[in-house]
Amino acid sequence: MKGYAPIVRPWLKAGLNALLLEDEARVLELRAVSHDAQCDSTEELKAGRTPQLSPRPAKMQAAPKAPCSLPQRTADTPPDAKRERRKEAAPEVQAVRTPARNKGMHSLLAAPGALPVDSWPASWRALKDRRPLPSRPLVLWTYGGLGEDLIGVPDEARRRVIVRMLTELRHPAGTHVFWPFSLKGEGLAEDASLFWSGVSFLDPRVVLLFGSDTRDALNMPKSLLPFCQDRVHGRLIIQLPRPQALAADESAFRQTQAFLARILSFCTRR
Incomplete structure (x- = not known):
């Protein structure tokens, strides 16, 4: 069987x-x-017999596999030739040079017509050098008669109200800076250009304009009324009443002080 x-x-x-x-x-x-x-x-x-199984046959050996033939490698390409090919395949990219930046002149926020310090008239350069200016002021103040208060005979009423405002705001030293929009003996058109040149040089985040005379001298929109805000040349411009009006009216002073404390709250986190 x-x-x-x-x-x-x-x-x-x-x-x-x-x-x-x-x-x-x-x-x-x-x-x-x-x-x-x-x-x-x-x-x-x-016949009534149970069929018997034959012994298990030996395990069949698998036929040996033929070794896989690897593709023949081409001669190695010299590294210099590889670099040359990559250089040819890569798109040509021209280097972009960042223009040199004059100290104090911030291109993104510079006002049109702003002049470098070397081009300022002697009187404006003397104002800048009269005393050390804050290196990174956040708020710039200007109002009619500020030039006289800085380099002439100061008005006592204006001085008192401005000092009181700064004292009650309690901001760190170097937060505020004063820059006039006109100097005695200079033309208004030239003064406006030099005012924005000073703004670009000092680089504040906020500019406070006190009085409609300041607004008009700087050719700001007539719609910029007290406690109104606008963004000009990348900076926040805020219109406020004249210092003389604040000195004469306590309620107006309190209203202005509360407004400034709220709008300039970021200065306390400096």
């Missing part, structure tokens, strides 16, 4: 009669074994 592989037996009982094998000889052998086994099993069952 010919034996058959035990692994095939369940498939044969299930009625399987075809297997996908790589070796055609093995297919024919399995078919012959299956046919002989079925016949032998039938005869033994008729």
Whole structure:
């Protein structure tokens, strides 16, 4: 009696009669074994004997695989040639040079027509050099008569009200700076240009304009009324009453002081 592989037996009982094998000889052998086994099993069952299984055949050795052929490497390209090819393939990018920045002249916030310090008239340069200016002021103040208060005979009423405002705001030293929009003996048109030149040089975040005369001298919109705000040349411009009006009216002073304390609250976190 010919034996058959035990692994095939369940498939044969299930009625399987075809297997996908790589070796055609093995297919024919399995078919012959299956046919002989079925016949032998039938005869033994008729004779009342239980069919016996043959010893398990030795495990078939897998055929050795042929080694994979690696693609032939081309001759190594010299590093210099590689760099040249990468240089040719890369898009040409022109170097962008950052323009030199004059001290105090901030291009993004510079007012049109602002002049460098070297081009200022002697009187304005003398005003700048009269005393040390804050290096990074946040708020610039200007009003009619400020030029006289700085380099002439100061008005006592204006001086008192401005000192009182600064004292009650309690901001750190160097937060505020004063810059006039006109000087005695200078033309208004030239003064306006030099005022914005000083603003660009000092670079504050906020400019306080006291009085409608200040607004008109700087060609600000007529709609800029007291306690109104606008953004001019990248800076916040705030219109306020004249210092003389604040000195004469306590309620107006209190209203202005409360407004400034709220709008300039960022100065306390400096």
